[in-house]
Amino acid sequence: MLNGGSVRVSPETAARIVAVAESLGYRPNTIARSLVRQTTGTLGLIASDATDVAISQFSVAVERAARRLGYAVLVGHLAAEGDDGADVVRMLIERRVDGVIAAAPQVEEDPEVADLLRAYVPAVSLHHVPGGQVPVIGSNQGETGRLATEHLISHGHRRIGTVTGPFRRRVVRSRLRGYEAALQVAGLEPDEDLVVEADWTPGGAAAATHLLLTRVPETTAIFVHNDAMAIGVLSAVAGTGRRVGTDVAVVSCDDMPFAEYLTPSLSTVRVPLAETGERAVELLRQSISGTPVTTEPLLLPVELIVRDSCGEETEQEEE
Amino acid sequence: MLNGGSVRVSPETAARIVAVAESLGYRPNTIARSLVRQTTGTLGLIASDATDVAISQFSVAVERAARRLGYAVLVGHLAAEGDDGADVVRMLIERRVDGVIAAAPQVEEDPEVADLLRAYVPAVSLHHVPGGQVPVIGSNQGETGRLATEHLISHGHRRIGTVTGPFRRRVVRSRLRGYEAALQVAGLEPDEDLVVEADWTPGGAAAATHLLLTRVPETTAIFVHNDAMAIGVLSAVAGTGRRVGTDVAVVSCDDMPFAEYLTPSLSTVRVPLAETGERAVELLRQSISGTPVTTEPLLLPVELIVRDSCGEETEQEEE
DNA sequence: GGTGACCGCGCGAACGTTCGCCCAACCGGC
DNA sequence: GCCGGTTGGGCGAACGTTCGCGCGGTCACC
16 A cells, blocks of 8 residues: 555545554565565676676666666675576575576576576576577677777777687677777788787786787787776786887777776777666566567667877877 | 474474475575565675775675675665765665675765664674764774885885875774874874875876875875775876886775786785675674674774885886 | 445455464373 | 373464455435
8 A cells, every 4th residue: 555556545544644654654564565566676686706897887887777766686796717606596586586687797608597597587688698588788899899999900000919808708709800890991911819818807918918919029009808907908018118008009998987097098998887787777677577678689889988098199298 | 394494393204395395396485484584684785886896895705705694685885975875774674684784984974874774783884883883894994004104114205195085084094093103103294285185086096196296296105095096196196207116106005906917016005805794794694693793893904015116126127 | 315336445365484382193101 | 001291293373565355435316
């Protein structure tokens, strides 16, 4: 009755009841309500070990959007390596969440999680779910690679290396396709030696960059797959005595808050993580309310942010 | 019965029941159980807008520790500025969480949230709660400031500036006390011009650093209150034509994963955020189970990690 | 003025557990 | 052999809602 539903009761009685309830500090018991309504008003969020700033930006946006819609958010973090994914999802399902948002690349190779998401609960994923049938939302990753690479090409670079995330990830492959497409349009031959796999961490990226610059010392530009790794790239480039921006141009992906303040400031393709989070919640709400949703990936546009690391400003003395 | 409780039933009957339950895929309904047990097996986590890497490291550790104990975690993120704190806490309380962990500096100045935490639910906070009576856990922040400053002093620096978080935060005041204590022990006079307030962001820290170096150009060392701001400090120092490490030594706090890969690599006082998260859950579990817990702040030790930004290695060419 | 229809409201079942209480049966001791 | 104690097991209440159904009263129309 007190949930705003249309109960057939005279307006003044309703007002009286509400007044009394208020004065008594009455708060409806969510648990009892959930029991009879068979819905909990709770969303599950499964996130990969969110030390990753990008994932945590997404998570915050998801929680905020969910709360605006009256949902609470139950989180589960997946270990970086390890397959507790199914356990986490099962935990969420047992808690009777109304839907699940997955922001964990691990799901790409976890058929057990995929089955759970497909069969037991409305879900939206940031990553491809094996077997499909789960709506996917994300950014236009091919465009990301293309934009970054095109920009470097337009500055006259011919030897453009790339430090990527793990190849087995779709994001990485999409960005690589964009990178290669841009090269081909410019008449440049893709070269395997210029592509080095890393692990999303600054340390891994630094090692990868050293490898790249050893294999192809003539490299004058690097496209790196996220801002955290970019930190490692900048460090490694400087470690070889080269200057970032002038000797080696760097363009990254994500546009985290710190990107602007790296030395030199980082050119990067902005990925709209907060907006993606909001859209994910919106999509999930539709799916929960029974509206059929397309399982065709919903891709949000990305945007190149030009700063100093790509050599736009060769004069960096004045910051 | 299927919850492992001690029901007086013959062993073989129990085994039979479990077997049948298993074969039927029976999963006890958490909601109904919560209703009668008056406990949900859920913990609430209120986090400040966790774009802050430190908070998100803490959050991940909390969730992991909680899950190990069989708890699920409901999160609420507080807006950076804005007092929706009470709303978030109320939401958690209405969802009948068994306890709340607060990792949001905002609670320091929110008496409404403080009252809720005190009166309605077992709680543990990372920050001082006005009015007390809520167990606080954290790191030895005074020690943090002292360690960093002492190290700079031991390198012969006499003009040591500091770029801080907002003064109204206890963490900041504790660290400042440690900084001043170290100066005094070394016979150095604290100087107001050397202390500049910032807002935890790289951008704010960069501006603060410019201000500091304008006011006191002879500054040869900077103690900055977290790694995110350190990025801004490095950028601003470089922007004035000074070299970090050789001209201006920098020591920070936190030791985030990227600290090692900044250029130059960042000396920083490690704050054990993951361990803090685990201890917080442990403390909360005790508090929930009725064990009286001390409200005396539980302080974990910190550790200075020496890298290049404090000038330990003057030769940085070989990284 | 009487009858019918509609509207406001109250009562009770159901959601799926947990847990206490009672009953029955078996065993042992007197 | 009978009685008491102990143990295994089943039945039903309670947790706090939601929602359907039915009843009673009032108003309007004939």
